[in-house]
Amino acid sequence: MSTAEHLAAIDLLRAREFPVVHGRSERGSQGPGYHIAELLTSDPFWDDDGTRWEATEDQYEAERDGLAVLLADRWGPPQTFSLQSLFERVVDTDFGDLADGGADEEIPEPWAQLSASVPDLHLWRVEGRWIALGVSQWDKEQPFQLLAVVTETDPP
Incomplete structure (x- = not known):
């Protein structure tokens, strides 16, 4: 996909209603209150x-950074939002913390x-919705x- 196609995909997601159930879409995954589009996917690294x-x-x-520059022209500079501590909270919730009996x-x-897979996001708040880019x-x-996204x- 080209940069223009990435921007068009983001605009489409912004305009689209959110589904009532979790599932796959033509571009990625979706659920109540969100859309995630897989803009680019590399080859796997089995023999690398x-x-x-x-x-x-x-x-x-x-x-990601190039696309963020173009989106910053529309909406201003993004926030950088780390998901590392959130991942740790998800792991604690899923597996429980032995010290306190579980989160x-x-x-x-x-x-x-x-x-679970994105260390950080570039994040904007636009017209009541969050728009994010991540690797x-x-x-x-x-x-x-x-x-x-x-x-x-x-x-959280």
Whole structure:
């Protein structure tokens, strides 16, 4: 996809109603209050010595940053929002903290899903919705993805 296609996908997600149930869409995943579009997906890294992985990580971060510059022209500079502590809270919730008998915090979507694979997001608040860009990777062998997110759910 080209940059123009990325911008068109974000505009489409911003205009689209949110579904009532979680599921897949033609571009990614969606659910009540959110859309996640997979704008770019790399090849996996099963037989990589790390060289291709590092180059791809740099490429995807540059794609995110370039798209963020264009969106900043529309909406101003983004906030940078780290998901690291949120990921730790999700893990504590899923597996429980042995010291306190388990956590009872529920992390709303799409934030729980994003925190599992996206370290940080570029984030804007526009017309009552959050728009975010991030680079996802589930594991060293898995592909990178450039994600665009539109949600009405505030970050936790």
